[in-house]
Amino acid sequence: xxxxxxxxxxxxxxxxxxxxxxGGADAGGGQDADASAVAAGGGYTLPQDAPQRFSFxxxxxxxxxxxxxxxxxxDGEGLPDGSGSVxxxxxxxxxxCIACHGLTGTEGPYDRLxxxxxxxxxxxxxxxxxxxxxxxxxYDYIRRAMPQLxxxxxxxxxxxxxxxxxxxxxxxxxxxxIMSRETLPAVQMPARGRFVVDDRTGGPTIx
Amino acid sequence: MPPIDxxxxxxxxxxxxxxxxxxxxLLKTQADALRLDASEAPLxxxxxxxxxxxxxxxxxxxxxxxxxxxxRIVSEVGSRAPGERPTRYLRxxxxxxxxxxxxQDFHGIITPSDLHFERHHAGVPDIRLEDHELLIHGMVDRPxxxxxxxxxxxxxxxxxxxxxxxxxxxxIYSRDRMPTDITVQQIDGLISTSEWTGVPLxxxxxxxxxxxxxxxxxxxxxxxxGLSRSVPIEKGMDDALLAYGQNGEAIxxxxxxxxxxxxxxxxxxxxxxxxxxxxxxxxxTMTREETSKYTxxxxxxxxxxxxxxxxxxxxxTFPSYPYVLPDRGWWEIKGLAWTGRGRITRVxxxxxxxxxxxxxxxxxxVLPLATVRFRHLWNWDGRETVILSRATDETGYVQPTxxxxxxxxxxxTSYHQxxxxxxxVAGDGAVTFGLGELV
Numbered sequence: 001x002x003x004x005x006x007x008x009x010x011x012x013x014x015x016x017x018x019x020x021x022x023g024g025a026d027a028g029g030g031q032d033a034d035a036s037a038v039a040a041g042g043g044y045t046l047p048q049d050a051p052q053r054f055s056f057x058x059x060x061x062x063x064x065x066x067x068x069x070x071x072x073x074x075d076g077e078g079l080p081d082g083s084g085s086v087x088x089x090x091x092x093x094x095x096x097c098i099a100c101h102g103l104t105g106t107e108g109p110y111d112r113l114x115x116x117x118x119x120x121x122x123x124x125x126x127x128x129x130x131x132x133x134x135x136x137x138x139y140d141y142i143r144r145a146m147p148q149l150x151x152x153x154x155x156x157x158x159x160x161x162x163x164x165x166x167x168x169x170x171x172x173x174x175x176x177x178i179m180s181r182e183t184l185p186a187v188q189m190p191a192r193g194r195f196v197v198d199d200r201t202g203g204p205t206i207x
Numbered sequence: 208m209p210p211i212d213x214x215x216x217x218x219x220x221x222x223x224x225x226x227x228x229x230x231x232x233l234l235k236t237q238a239d240a241l242r243l244d245a246s247e248a249p250l251x252x253x254x255x256x257x258x259x260x261x262x263x264x265x266x267x268x269x270x271x272x273x274x275x276x277x278x279r280i281v282s283e284v285g286s287r288a289p290g291e292r293p294t295r296y297l298r299x300x301x302x303x304x305x306x307x308x309x310x311q312d313f314h315g316i317i318t319p320s321d322l323h324f325e326r327h328h329a330g331v332p333d334i335r336l337e338d339h340e341l342l343i344h345g346m347v348d349r350p351x352x353x354x355x356x357x358x359x360x361x362x363x364x365x366x367x368x369x370x371x372x373x374x375x376x377x378x379i380y381s382r383d384r385m386p387t388d389i390t391v392q393q394i395d396g397l398i399s400t401s402e403w404t405g406v407p408l409x410x411x412x413x414x415x416x417x418x419x420x421x422x423x424x425x426x427x428x429x430x431x432x433g434l435s436r437s438v439p440i441e442k443g444m445d446d447a448l449l450a451y452g453q454n455g456e457a458i459x460x461x462x463x464x465x466x467x468x469x470x471x472x473x474x475x476x477x478x479x480x481x482x483x484x485x486x487x488x489x490x491x492t493m494t495r496e497e498t499s500k501y502t503x504x505x506x507x508x509x510x511x512x513x514x515x516x517x518x519x520x521x522x523x524t525f526p527s528y529p530y531v532l533p534d535r536g537w538w539e540i541k542g543l544a545w546t547g548r549g550r551i552t553r554v555x556x557x558x559x560x561x562x563x564x565x566x567x568x569x570x571x572x573v574l575p576l577a578t579v580r581f582r583h584l585w586n587w588d589g590r591e592t593v594i595l596s597r598a599t600d601e602t603g604y605v606q607p608t609x610x611x612x613x614x615x616x617x618x619x620t621s622y623h624q625x626x627x628x629x630x631x632v633a634g635d636g637a638v639t640f641g642l643g644e645l646v
Binding site: 044057065068128134200 | 328329342349350358361407425431446483484486499504507508510511513515516602603604612616
């Protein structure tokens, strides 16, 4: 139930975005561009005798897809088995993250992770606590890109743990929180309602 | 063969006597000896040339008269002329993840591939053509893997498009920090233009069969950041390109070799390089790059998300800092303009600080979603002034002033700073960045 509600929100956002982007995409295709190169509607024109399918490439098995399908969606789709605690996460953080993000996640030299400053107009000291709208993004990003020098080297348990620790340091979850496939997507992020759809459309109005 | 005045075999005489052999390609190992750069090689070896020889073989620069010595023989890979050393600008204060194109050195609209700007999030991966694969899966009838040979077998197309980083120009947005000693390359070098070749994504999506209800794509790179962005499927079915060619050769590693997603007119980070996976979905993935990174706080407690399209913009590339106009009189103001919404229809130039504007010449053909070169012939009277340019695109959008952008988005937003740029020309001809004079 919760999942389908989220999905509806996401779909609504998607629909709005697509409408908002339509002007750009249409202009991009250039309906008025060279007729020989551009089909009406903005795409490219396949030669008329082209088949519906060329059958180039090979079909991918489920196992092949699973091997590369590493992303995590806001509803938790893509999260693996496993779990981790704040305490375990502190150990991961202190060995794997501290060199780039500092003792408390605020010092750098690279991106600030801990930021709980509330903001009215501008996000000050942007970090997970005040500028990350989805907790699932942490899993998606850490799994693909962190630690910087050995990306993809953390186990699922370690990844959940360090996320639990970061959410705790950002005052989003309690000290006894356990992150897992079930709990992570349910975390409510303070920045969740901050993001709005691009309303620029071209034309004379500056947005 | 001319007489050699009885002197021992000089370099010049050697050149003369052996030129036939060299022309025939028989003395390839001596090719370097023909590089007659005066700073590196004396004209003669061990002998003072006669006055006649000197007059014949050198000019006032001390370098040899190129009409008097045979030129270099053929080479497998060309190089720039001696003295032509355009370079990308690297920011030194950090482990650089970006480099900027030398806009001031370019003549047309095409960026030489080795000078195309760079921006990457975990370095440039080392990928071999034969190892690379693209997986397309998700809401499709047939999940498929394509090797490069498969993709290159599809019908192909070529288009000239710019790519611009949405952070371009961010260094000249703050009222509190308007530098004067900054180059156009440092300000706006995160834009480049190439002829891109590849297969339209729509044709490959047709191959896998997109299921109804699909509305988004997730594009993912095979760099160490696995950079990923969600893209509305409309763009994928429209003018998106799976590109493997850049300016007539394979895409450079810094630009995504062997395969990148091209989304003409959209911010650079969405045009995922080293593309390895496309997942067809019914919602955005909300990756780090489209949530906490490439979003635009607006000053009212919200932040703009999925700000894909690059707004119209123009920059004057000449004259610009640190150039010094040596004297008054006729000068051609030159620059580049572009828009992510089709074609540039007009570029205006002001040579009096923005009071009066005149139309600049647009170099034809003006291509959609590509840079266009503009020019304005200017008779400088030698007095101090500020020169500006502003672009208009086919939607009627006019490149705003910085005040207009501040008004619309606040003064501390992070990306898409496309406001009008200005150069101050001092009475002594010295050119500095001049926007600070106007704010």
